[in-house]
Amino acid sequence: MLNNDTIIALSTPPGSGAIGVIRLSGPEAITLTNQVFSGKNLKKQATHTLHFGLIKDGDVVVDEVVTSLFVGPKSYTKEHVVEISCHGSNYIIQQIINLLIRKGARAAKPGEFTLRAFLNGGLDLSQAEAVADLIASDSKASHEVAMQQMRGGFSNELKDLREQLIHFASMIELELDFAEEDVEFANRDQLRTLVQRINTVLQRLIHSFEVGNVIKNGVPVVIAGKPNVGKSTLLNALLNEERAIVSDIAGTTRDTIEDEININGVVFRFIDTAGIRETADVIEAKGVERSLEKMRQARLIIYMVDAQEDENEVIKQLEELSRQDTPFLFIVNKAELLSIAQQDFYKNHNALLISAKDKVGMDILEASLLEKVNLSNINTNETLVTNIRHVEALKQTQNSLNNVLENIYNPVTSDFLAMDIKQALHYLGEITGTVTTDDLLENIFTKFCIGK
Amino acid sequence: MLNNDTIIALSTPPGSGAIGVIRLSGPEAITLTNQVFSGKNLKKQATHTLHFGLIKDGDVVVDEVVTSLFVGPKSYTKEHVVEISCHGSNYIIQQIINLLIRKGARAAKPGEFTLRAFLNGGLDLSQAEAVADLIASDSKASHEVAMQQMRGGFSNELKDLREQLIHFASMIELELDFAEEDVEFANRDQLRTLVQRINTVLQRLIHSFEVGNVIKNGVPVVIAGKPNVGKSTLLNALLNEERAIVSDIAGTTRDTIEDEININGVVFRFIDTAGIRETADVIEAKGVERSLEKMRQARLIIYMVDAQEDENEVIKQLEELSRQDTPFLFIVNKAELLSIAQQDFYKNHNALLISAKDKVGMDILEASLLEKVNLSNINTNETLVTNIRHVEALKQTQNSLNNVLENIYNPVTSDFLAMDIKQALHYLGEITGTVTTDDLLENIFTKFCIGK
Numbered sequence: 013m014l015n016n017d018t019i020i021a022l023s024t025p026p027g028s029g030a031i032g033v034i035r036l037s038g039p040e041a042i043t044l045t046n047q048v049f050s051g052k053n054l055k056k057q058a059t060h061t062l063h064f065g066l067i068k069d070g071d072v073v074v075d076e077v078v079t080s081l082f083v084g085p086k087s088y089t090k091e092h093v094v095e096i097s098c099h100g101s102n103y104i105i106q107q108i109i110n111l112l113i114r115k116g117a118r119a120a121k122p123g124e125f126t127l128r129a130f131l132n133g134g135l136d137l138s139q140a141e142a143v144a145d146l147i148a149s150d151s152k153a154s155h156e157v158a159m160q161q162m163r164g165g166f167s168n169e170l171k172d173l174r175e176q177l178i179h180f181a182s183m184i185e186l187e188l189d190f191a192e193e194d195v196e197f198a199n200r201d202q203l204r205t206l207v208q209r210i211n212t213v214l215q216r217l218i219h220s221f222e223v224g225n226v227i228k229n230g231v232p233v234v235i236a237g238k239p240n241v242g243k244s245t246l247l248n249a250l251l252n253e254e255r256a257i258v259s260d261i262a263g264t265t266r267d268t269i270e271d272e273i274n275i276n277g278v279v280f281r282f283i284d285t286a287g288i289r290e291t292a293d294v295i296e297a298k299g300v301e302r303s304l305e306k307m308r309q310a311r312l313i314i315y316m317v318d319a320q321e322d323e324n325e326v327i328k329q330l331e332e333l334s335r336q337d338t339p340f341l342f343i344v345n346k347a348e349l350l351s352i353a354q355q356d357f358y359k360n361h362n363a364l365l366i367s368a369k370d371k372v373g374m375d376i377l378e379a380s381l382l383e384k385v386n387l388s389n390i391n392t393n394e395t396l397v398t399n400i401r402h403v404e405a406l407k408q409t410q411n412s413l414n415n416v417l418e419n420i421y422n423p424v425t426s427d428f429l430a431m432d433i434k435q436a437l438h439y440l441g442e443i444t445g446t447v448t449t450d451d452l453l454e455n456i457f458t459k460f461c462i463g464k
Numbered sequence: 465m466l467n468n469d470t471i472i473a474l475s476t477p478p479g480s481g482a483i484g485v486i487r488l489s490g491p492e493a494i495t496l497t498n499q500v501f502s503g504k505n506l507k508k509q510a511t512h513t514l515h516f517g518l519i520k521d522g523d524v525v526v527d528e529v530v531t532s533l534f535v536g537p538k539s540y541t542k543e544h545v546v547e548i549s550c551h552g553s554n555y556i557i558q559q560i561i562n563l564l565i566r567k568g569a570r571a572a573k574p575g576e577f578t579l580r581a582f583l584n585g586g587l588d589l590s591q592a593e594a595v596a597d598l599i600a601s602d603s604k605a606s607h608e609v610a611m612q613q614m615r616g617g618f619s620n621e622l623k624d625l626r627e628q629l630i631h632f633a634s635m636i637e638l639e640l641d642f643a644e645e646d647v648e649f650a651n652r653d654q655l656r657t658l659v660q661r662i663n664t665v666l667q668r669l670i671h672s673f674e675v676g677n678v679i680k681n682g683v684p685v686v687i688a689g690k691p692n693v694g695k696s697t698l699l700n701a702l703l704n705e706e707r708a709i710v711s712d713i714a715g716t717t718r719d720t721i722e723d724e725i726n727i728n729g730v731v732f733r734f735i736d737t738a739g740i741r742e743t744a745d746v747i748e749a750k751g752v753e754r755s756l757e758k759m760r761q762a763r764l765i766i767y768m769v770d771a772q773e774d775e776n777e778v779i780k781q782l783e784e785l786s787r788q789d790t791p792f793l794f795i796v797n798k799a800e801l802l803s804i805a806q807q808d809f810y811k812n813h814n815a816l817l818i819s820a821k822d823k824v825g826m827d828i829l830e831a832s833l834l835e836k837v838n839l840s841n842i843n844t845n846e847t848l849v850t851n852i853r854h855v856e857a858l859k860q861t862q863n864s865l866n867n868v869l870e871n872i873y874n875p876v877t878s879d880f881l882a883m884d885i886k887q888a889l890h891y892l893g894e895i896t897g898t899v900t901t902d903d904l905l906e907n908i909f910t911k912f913c914i915g916k
Contacts, residue, residue, distance in 0.1 A: 025481035025552065028599055030577070030916030032476065033483060033549070060514040062532055073611055075598075080514055080532065095549075097485070100477065100916075101599045103607050125482070146527075147480055147553045155555050159525055461552075464482030 018044060019120035019128075020112050022105055023463035029100035034108055035463060036117060037125055041092040044115045045079060048108075054094070059083035067096070067108055074107045075099055089125055090132035123460025127453065130445060136167050137445025137456070141399055144460050145228065152277025153227040157396050166395045166402075167444050169217075173210050174440050180206065181433045187426055204420055207413050214410045217397050224398035230272060230281030231385050232309055237316035242345040246316065246368040247271065247282060250378075275378045278385065280312075312384050313340040319349040323357060330361065341380055347373065401456075405439045412436035470496060471572035471580075472564050474557055475915035481552035486560055487915060488569060489577055493544040496567045497531060500560075506546070511535035519548070521563050527556045541577055542584035575912025579905060582897060588619050589897025589908070593851055596912050597680065604729025605679040609848050618847045618854075619896050621669075625662050626892050632658065633885045639878055652872050659865050659872075666862045669849050676850035682724060682733035683837050684761055689768035694797040698768065698820040699723065699734060702830075727830045730837065732764075764836050765792040771801040775809065782813065793832055799825065853908075857891045864888035 018038030024031070036045060046054040051065020061081050067074040080095040087093035098104055113119060123144070130140045142161035149155040160166070183198035190197075226232075235243045250273050271282040315333055317326045326344075333340055344350070344358050347365035358365060364380060366373030397403055412435040419428050441447030470490030476483070488497060498506040503517020513533050519526040532547040539545035550556055565571060575596070582592045594614035601607040612618070635650035642649075687695045702725050723734040767785055769778045785792055796802070796810050799817035810817060816832060818825030849855055864887040871880050893899035 021482075023482040023552075024476040024484065025479035027477035027479065028913065029477035030473075030475040030487075030599070030913055031485060033485060035482075060516075062512040062514060062534070064512075072608075073615065075611070076614070078532075080530075082514070097547075099595070099598050100475075100913075101601050101607070103602050103604075104598070107607075143551070146551050146556070147482070149553050150555050152555075155553070155559075156524075159527070162528070163525065461480065461482055464552075 018117045019124055020109055020117040021120035021125075021463040022109065023095070023125075024100075026102065027100075028102065031097050032100040032105045034096040034098065034105065034112075035120075035125065036094045036096075036112065037087070037089040037091045037120075037128060038117075039092065040116060041094045042081065042083070044112055044117055045094045045096065047115055048074075048111055049077075049079060051079075054079065054081060057081050059086050067098070067111070069107065069111050074111065075104045077108075085132070088134065089128040090134045091128060120462060121458070122462050123457030123464060126460060126464055127457045130453075135162075136164075137448065138166050138170075138399070138402065138443050139164055140445070141401075141456060142166075143464065145398065147461065147464065151227075151230075151274050151279045154279070154398075157224060157227050157398055160395070161398070166397070169213070169395050170440055170443055173213060174437060174446075176206055177210065177433060177437055177440075181430065181437060184426060184430045184433065188430060191426070200420055204417065207416050207420075211410060211413055211417075214406050214413070217395065218403055218406050218410070220395065221397040221400075221403045224396035225400075226311060226385065227278070227396065228398040230279035231311050231381075233280050233282050233312045233314060233381075234310040235282065235314045235316060237343075238318070238321070241316045241318040241321075242368045243316055246314070246343075246345065246366075249368050249371050249374060276382055278382060280381060308336075308338065310338055312381070313338050314343060314381075315340045316343045316345055319344055319346040319354070323354070327361070339384055341377070341384060343377070402443050405442045408439040409436045412439065470569045471576055472561055472569040473572035473577075473915040474561065475547070475577075476552075478554065479552075480554065483549050484552040484557045486548040486550065486557060486564075487572075487577065488546045488548075488564065489539070489541040489543045489572075489580060490569075491544060492568060493546045494533065494535070496564055496569055497546045497548065499567055500526075500563055501529075501531060503531075506531065506533060509533055511538050519550070519560055519563070521559065526559050526563065527551055529560075537584070540586065541580040542586045543580060572914060573910070574914050575909030575916060578912060578916055579909045582905075587614075588616075589900065590618050590622075590851070590854065590895050591616055592897070593853075593908060594618075595916065597850065599913065599916065603679075603682075603726050603731045606731070606850075609676060609679050609850055612847070613850070618849070621665070621847050622892055622895055625665060626889060626898075628658055629662065629885060629889055629892070633882065633889060636878060636882045636885065640882060643878070656869065656872055659868050663862060663865055663869075666858050666865070669847065670855055670858050670862070672847065673849045673852075673855045676848035677852075678763060678837065679730075679848065680850040682731035683763050683833075685732050685734050685764045685766060685833075686762040687734065687766045687768060689795075690770070690773070693768045693770040693773075694820045695768055698766070698795075698797065698818075701820050701823050701826055728834055730834060732833060760788075760790065762790055764833070765790050766795060766833075767792050768795045768797055771796055771798040771806070775806070779813070791836055793829070793836060795829070854895050857894045860891040861888045864891065 016039065018036060018040040020034065020036045022032060023035040024033045042054050048067050048069065049063075049065050050068050052063050054063065057063060059082055063079045063081065065077065065079065067077050075098045078097045080097065082088070082093040082095075084091040084093070096108060098108055109119070126135070126140050126143050129135045130137060135143070139162050142158050145158035146155070146162055149158050180198050180203050186197045187195060235247060237243055251271070273280050273282075313333070315329070317329065330342060333342075342361065342363045344363045344365050345368050347355070348367050348370070350358070350365065355365060364373060364377055366377060397406065412432045415432040416429060416436070419432070438447050442452070445453075468491065470488055470492040472486065472488045474484060475487040476485045494506050500519050500521065501515075501517050502520050504515050506515065509515060511534055515531045515533065517529065517531065519529050527550045530549045532549065534540070534545040534547075536543040536545070548560060550560055561571070578587070578592050578595050581587045582589060587595070591614050594610050597610035598607070598614055601610050632650050632655050638649045639647060687699060689695055703723070725732050725734075765785070767781070769781065782794060785794075794813065794815045796815045796817050797820050799807070800819050800822075802810070802817065807817060816825060816829055818829060849858065864884045867884040868881060868888065871884065890899050894904070897905075
């Protein structure tokens with residue numbers, strides 16, 4: 013984890029565009045750029061200023077550029093940072109990066125700028141992780157959660173808990189120092205109350221992962237039902253409407269992942285629906301273990317029947333469906349073929365009546381999907397855990413604190429008490445990076461994109 | 465061509481990345497950004513400064529960003545320009561653009577920033593066109609030519625010619641004003657010398673298009689030869705070597721167009737080689753008009769034979785090949801199978817002996833390709849025309865000037881003389897945009913990418 017050289021990378025997506033931005037960070041960022049920049053002497057310019065000039069490789073003009081100067085520590089990485097905004101040609105970008113590498117810069121590894129920001133105290137670890145989440149965010153909800161985490165909401169909540177624990181840990185350490193004298197600096201009742209309060213918070217945070225994960229990765233949904241009831245027609249109808257919204261602004265259309273739709277800011281992800289479609293009569297054919305497994309992964313099942321199916325058959329399917337744990341939406345397709353009596357019958361069974369082909373009833377379906385996952389009343393000011401690493405650390409913290417509670421009134425085990433509290437502090441510290449290892453850091457930052 | 469509103473677009477390539485840059489230009493660029501920016505009051509900041517802050521939609525934090533402030537006319541477009549450097553998530557980019565459009569900005573059309581730079585006198589038209597060429601440049605040569613044009617090399621050369629012509633035009637206009645008096649303000653011998661000198665320059669520029677076009681669009685090459693002599697093996701060998709070079713720096717690999725290779729900065733483009741491969745015995749089967757057409761489009765033919773072919777047959781093919789105009793490289797593949805006598809025989813016929821499969825002789829082949837297209841001795845300080853529109857305008861100028869030469873000593877036709885000189889001035893002006901129409905501008909700038 014050397015931190016004293018100057019790194020360089022393209023920070024904008026590769027490909028042709030109007031401009032590309034090349035970022036340098038490190039002690040020589042300004043000096044190196046200045047060597048190839050013909051314009052003002054960058055070494056003499058104030059921080060947070062922009063300078064037009066040429067990048068020259070000897071006598072050859074590589075490009076006309078604008079350089080942004082961030083004099084450390086007033087930068088993202090807390091080091092000297094220069095951003096070179098050049099014409100968005102890969103040829104030019106490559107030339108400029110090569111040139112500066114020849115002058116002494118080193119190609120940055122993925123996430124290395126953010127790693128430096130962390131190592132230099134600009135961000136804690138959970139904030140750094142939120143930067144990657146923010147870049148990957150593709151819905152209102154995932155964006156809000158990542159933004160809140162990046163802006164330190166989660167970190168602050170943990171910091172409070174940690175500080176109170178640290179206080180008790182030091183009191184108990186004191187007791188150990190005076191072990192002969194049998195004094196009690198740390199009031200056990202207060203400690204117990206604190207640990208219980210912390211455990212409540214931990215429990216809430218751990219529990220929030222269920223929602224946080226869904227927000228970050230989307231709600232896994234399965235569309236099930238017998239063959240030819242219109243499952244893929246429904247999926248296409250949902251996808252088409254969504255695509256029209258996504259591609260509203262030219263140039264910002266994201267690479268749409270098939271079978272993923274965004275309804276009012278919540279992403280619904282249709283897991284392996286092709287497989288499910290093939291074994292669509294899964295509810296009846298109980299043996300189809302693989303498909304059932306898929307259904308268990310789902311947070312929601314859309315169960316679809318055809319208006320022309322026998323009503324008693326349908327009721328049987330519904331009963332089967334009710335026996336498993338995953339919540340489901342019951343949908344009758346081709347509803348235009350239903351008699352009034354049939355309509356009433358199905359409505360009494362909480363069915364949504366739709367026509368996937370004609371896109372009738374899609375608005376009610378979308379509203380029901382949102383209602384079923386019940387994300388609408390999430391308080392986005394409340395911290396949500398979205399990262400499996402954080403959940404694991406929180407659970408470990410909880411384990412240690414449970415040990416604390418077990419030993420709390422046993423004077424013989426003050427040693428254990430101190431150890432368990434320290435352990436809890438360790439795990440809490442892992443989340444924000446107060447406690448860290450090179451392996452952990454490498455594991456986190458290699459998942460970043462280059463240039464961040 | 466309204467120019468008084470404020471336009472906005474993503475200026476970096478779409479897709480996920482560390483950062484994205486959104487650009488605004490127009491009278492309200494700073495005011496609009498300031499409305500959604502929580503940080504310093506941007507309206508009170510100096511030009512060429514950088515400001516960290518939040519983009520907020522009401523109370524919702526959309527992103528932490530850095531804004532770059534260019535107070536007009538000290539900007540690319542000569543208007544107020546703000547660049548918002550945000551996290552490279554399409555969701556965030558879309559949110560920020562939507563927000564500013566709601567506040568009153570308008571989505572920019574392709575090339576509209578550069579169009580404004582042109583309309584406001586920041587660039588002339590040929591320089592503006594060079595910006596697009598620069599972004600598209602993918603080789604040393606195309607980059608150099610575009611850079612020279614963008615930096616005004618071509619424009620300056622035309623400007624000189626134009627000014628001299630304007631002088632004569634005004635003298636002849638004067639003569640027309642005093643037509644009754646039969647005076648001669650414009651010395652005809654001097655005019656003739658000038659026009660001839662200009663014609664020489666025009667001729668050189670028009671002629672330079674042959675090279676300029678090749679540099680911009682690549683050298684069209686056809687690999688021909690009988691089936692199974694190893695043509696696709698050769699192409700793959702050439703492509704593989706190139707790809708290794710191109711992908712040297714992670715993240716900057718361009719979207720490689722199949723069958724295009726870059727040798728020492730010159731791009732060789734293999735035109736429809738698949739088709740040629742199918743009708744590979746094109747030299748013998750004279751009737752295959754379509755393939756011959758392809759060969760005529762080529763600037764160079766690589767003609768390949770197998771070492772095991774009958775030597776007399778090969779000589780016959782060579783004779784056929786020599787009868788057409790396109791230069792060719794004669795290659796014997798699987799050369800490891802040749803006897804010493806055969807080797808000497810083929811060398812006497814200027815053959816290159818290679819083994820495509822084992823990549824033997826590729827360096828000599830590449831050197832020969834470069835030698836054949838003879839681009840190595842191009843003086844890159846000499847202006848090269850790369851744009852068909854410019855060539856057309858230059859040819860029209862030349863036509864008008866030839867009319868001038870025809871009428872030059874005929875006192876009766878001073879009117880025509882004045883008209884022809886004006887016509888020549890008009891066509892020269894079309895290149896730099898001194899003379900222009902909305903249609904022409906639209907035609908040029910719609911080919912740009914959005915955000916430039």
